[in-house]
Amino acid sequence: MRSMAVLEYIRLTPELLQGLPRDSTVFTIVVSPIEVHGQHLPFGTDIYIAEAVRDRVLSALEENRPEVCFVSLPHLYCGSDALPYPGSLSVNATALEGVLTDYCKGLAKQGFKYLVVFDNHGGPRHHLAISSAARRAWRKWRFQLIDPFIDIYRRMIVHDPELLSMTGLRPAECGDDADNHAGTNETSLMMAVCPELVLRDVREVKAAHPPKLSGAAKIVDGLGRLVEALGGKRTGADLRHLAQAIAWTGQDGFLPYMGAPALASKEAGEAMLGAHVKISVRLIEKALSGEDARPVAILEALSLLRRVPE
């Protein structure tokens, strides 16, 4: 184990900053909306999970890569596509993208190369904003902004066999469309990360299931099937995921969670945390080896959707 703790950016001075190795300093930042997660989890659910993943990832990397310096930036409590429910504080994607691009620019101008985002929020415009900032930072400054959750989220949605085998979880309990928000997966994660913040006896919280598709959701789903049939497998699947989100939040009186909190367990949360850590470490190692490690976001092919206001 290395003895040096993770540095905090806001405690640095120009002299301390000057001493950091440009090629092997990794900056980290938690980026998340403040968002309603049912009645049983707090607004900061994604933040608590992201902090826990970050701490575990840094411990793993400190052992594997003792030459790497880690510097944490203050949390950015900014996230797009927070659940449109009273209590959520959503930030439009253009603003999020602008802040992240400018942070990358500021770090790149000092000669640094890496900023890793820790995140547990699956909003489509949220991921598109982050990946657009990452694309620009890579193109302009060869700077890598990496959000491993973009990769993990896609794996949850498409039932990626590797993720399911890593966690031992099945569809409808792995954070997919049927378990998308504050359901089994996120409640399990909170049981593992900070059980004192699971605020109700979740066995008494009834399950919320995806609604039947109608209206705009049905049209988007149909478009997704068409794109799939024309060979655009990934974008088609992404559109069908979007259709599910539209159907859920478009219902009158929708519940602020999706899935079955009653089926959550600390063990499932630990298993999912382990997968987050493994996938994140792998991506960061890839970036450190000089390869482009930026994951592809859901709806990346339709990236302009991030400009549609919330």
Ligand SMILES: [Zn+2]
């Ligand atoms: Zn969440």
